[in-house]
Every structure is written in structure tokens, then in C-alpha cells.
Amino acid sequence: MTVSPPNSKLSSYSLHAVGVACGLAAATWLAAAEAPTKLVTVGFSPFLISLGMVAGVFVARWTVPVALKGTGYVLTDIREKPHLIVWAIIAGMLWAVGNTLTVFAVRNVGLSIAFPLWNINSLVGLFWGWLLFKELRGSGSGRVVGGAVAIVGGACLLAYSTSQQTTHGQFGGAMLGIAAALGAGLQFGTMYIPYRKAYISGMNPLSFVTVFTFGELGMVFALALIFDGGLHNVTAELNRARPALFWLFLGGFCWVVGDLFQNYAAKYIGIARGIPLSNTNQLWGLAWGVLVFGELAGQGFSTHVLVFAGSVIMIAGAGAICSAKASESEESSWRSATERECDRYGLDYGRVASSLRGEDPLSADKPARHWWELVLVAAATAVFVWLAIAAKHPAVEVNVAWMGVLMFITLVSLVGCGLLLWKRTHFS
């Protein structure tokens, strides 16, 4: 068995810095994913909107990520760790169920109650990271926990201040709404178990996300069939929604980029640090809502104070996590979690460790790239173009100047973090 040579051309940035940058970039893109969906006017079922967005995620998966590494690389990676197929599909299913639960939670108890409840997902992820993958077992862990709690607290404050919904319906409905919100938080938080499992096994996030999208699309499609009255109804609704599908697909595309950054953060700094950082997307979502869509127009002074306080608390929490680099004893605990995976699934520890150091042992094997990958990328891009041609300009007022500023920041985070990832890890 061989150990691949260290990739001598890699830069020497700290992996903690790379992971932190990925977590922060994920936040900007996950928030940007929400913006196009705001343009979709009412009149469609939540399942249909979810299905449209996830279909966009699926198609987008065959554009940028395929262009980065190619399908040969992804297939070799999956063949080397086939046991992770099950985990990635389960993660996709967890996301789909969690996302559907959020729809019902908002319907029953309103966003201001539902959002803080499902936002506990980062604390759930932090707990699983500590329990199962021996994260936060060293000095500095208090700062991470404090930072994560601050981010959740800030997000709650933002949700409370920006939401106007009140609880409707009967007590039983409210209880079910609360159960749905808590259930969603549990689904999202538990979804990070497969994430971390994949990365301490040395898998590339591009490979993991590929399989993940199958589980996600399959589950969302099944839920749409069950809740939206069968295949005939879903097809008819999709046809009716075609003018709006481009915006959902665009949201899906942004989501793919954000999720990839989130996965790289989970790989290089663990879920306990990476997930709270990417959950600061609420802050960027607020910026989109307030600056581009004018959501706080006409609100009183107290609302603005709450928004300001929530934002400051979130930023302070993110700052605490950014500065809490894993100690040597914690890194040693991570290694023992990796050894467990290698032992159980017969993985080559040398290759896994190399991957976790930011090297790319798979690239040394030179997996083949095929001409038809270009056709695949072109076909996926063509779907976007086809939908864009048929897209209707939404009747929603936007502030174009602020939209330009936020898009610029989002693109800067893509280019900056993408370059950092390339220089330090070659997208390993």
C-alpha cells in the first residue's frame, strides 16, 4: 500500500483559515440561494417550490463541480469508499424531510417561533460532533460552544424582529407546528453526521454532494407525490410553474455552491465549527431582505434596534469561532475518530490522513476525464438557458443598486475562497 507524495505545489495556508473562509463563504451563498425564491410569486404549493429548487440543485450539480474535478475523479472516490453512498443518501433524505417540516412549522406557528426552534440544528450538529467524532475535546472548546450559542441567539433575535406572523389556529395545531420545527432542527443537525463521517474517511466534498443530491431529489419527489396528489398533479403543477422555474433553479445553483463550501468547512474544521459559521447565512439573508426587497420598510425604531443587536451578537459569535483553532489534543482526538473509520471500513489510513492534510491522493492516481463530461456540462447549462428564456420577470420590486452590491460581495467570496481552496487543497 502506498502513500501519495505530498502535493508540493500546495500553499502553506493553515487549514483552519481555509475552513473558516469556507464557512463564511457558504453563508453568503446559502443566503443568496434564498433571494431568487423570494421572486417566485405566491400560488404554488410549498412542495412544488421545494421540488423545483431541488431539481435546480440536481442539474446545477452537473455544471461547476463536474468542471472542477470530472466524473472519473468522483467515481474513483466513491468506488474507494462505497460504504459512504448509504450515508450520503441518508443525509439527502434528512435534508428533504427537514426542509418539508419547516414549511409546516411556519404554517402552524409562524416564522418568528418556528425559525429559532429549527435553528438549533447547529447546536445539534455541535453535540453530534462532540459525541461521535471527538470534536471539542481540548482547550478552546468553550469559545466554540459560546460562539455557536451566540449565533443561534442572534438568529433568533433577527427572526423575531423581522417576522410579523402570529400564531393562528388551535392549540393542537400550534403544538404540532412546534414539533415540526424541532423535528426540522433535529433533521438538519443530524444531517451533519454523514458529512463529518465522509470527511474523516477522506472523501472529497464534490463526490459526497453528488450522491447527496440523489437522496435529496428522490425524497423531495416522493414527498411531493404523496402530499401533492400524485404524479399527474405534480407534473401539471410543474408545467404551470414553468415561468417561475428559472428562479427556483437559480436558487438551487446558489445552494449547490453554498453547500459545497459548507462541506469543505466541515472537512477542514469539523462540524462543530463549520456549521455555526455557515449558519450566519441568516445575517446575509437579512441583508438581502432589507436592502434589496425592502422588508423592513415602515418598521419602528425598536425593530431596527433588535435587528442591529441580533446582527452584532451573530458577528461576535462567528468571531469567537473563527479564532478558536483546534488544539493539538483535539486534533489528536480527530485522528482517533479517523482511525476508527479506517479500521471499520478497511480504508487506507495513509491516504485518508493525506486527504485531511489538504492533499489530494486521488489526483495522483490521475482519474480519466472524458469528452462527454463537456456535453454533460453543456446540457446542464442549456437547461438553465432554456428556463431563463421562458422565465417571467417577477412583479416584485427590488433595489437594483443594493442587489449589485450584494451580488458583488457574493462573487468576491466565491472567487476568494475558491482560489484559497485551489491553492491550499486543489479542491481535495
Place this chain on the structure above:
Amino acid sequence: MPRQSKQKLVPVGSNIRELPAEESQRQDYIQPEIGPRSGSLHTGNPARSRTRAILTDPQLWLPIGVLIIGITVLILVK
């Protein structure tokens, strides 16, 4: 007298030859394999071993259990 007693005694670690940088980076450098421990899940049939390793991994049942809880809540709330 045991045979090894005739050998020259050296301090522990002093006889380890440091590999030149380029030699240690060679692709064919052999790493001792970290193999499965005794009582391992790995049998002669790789597919069967893998299936067994997946199904007996206690961590697997946690997300599956959570997924079942989520679907149950979904059925109740719809």
C-alpha cells in the same frame, strides 16, 4: 549467553536513518498498513464485509432513527 548480547548496544532511536527529503517523498515509499484488528469485520468476501460493517455500525442507526422520527412528525402535521 543470548545471541543479541554480543551486539553493540546503541541508544534507542539513534540508529534510525533519516530519509533525504526527496526520498521520503517518493511515491513508492511503503507505509506499514494499518490493518483490521482482531475480531475484525473484514472477511474474505469484500462486499459481504462491507455490508456487515455498515449494518453493524452503531452510528448508522442514529440518523435512520432521526429520519423515522421526522417522517412520523410529517405524517402527524400534514
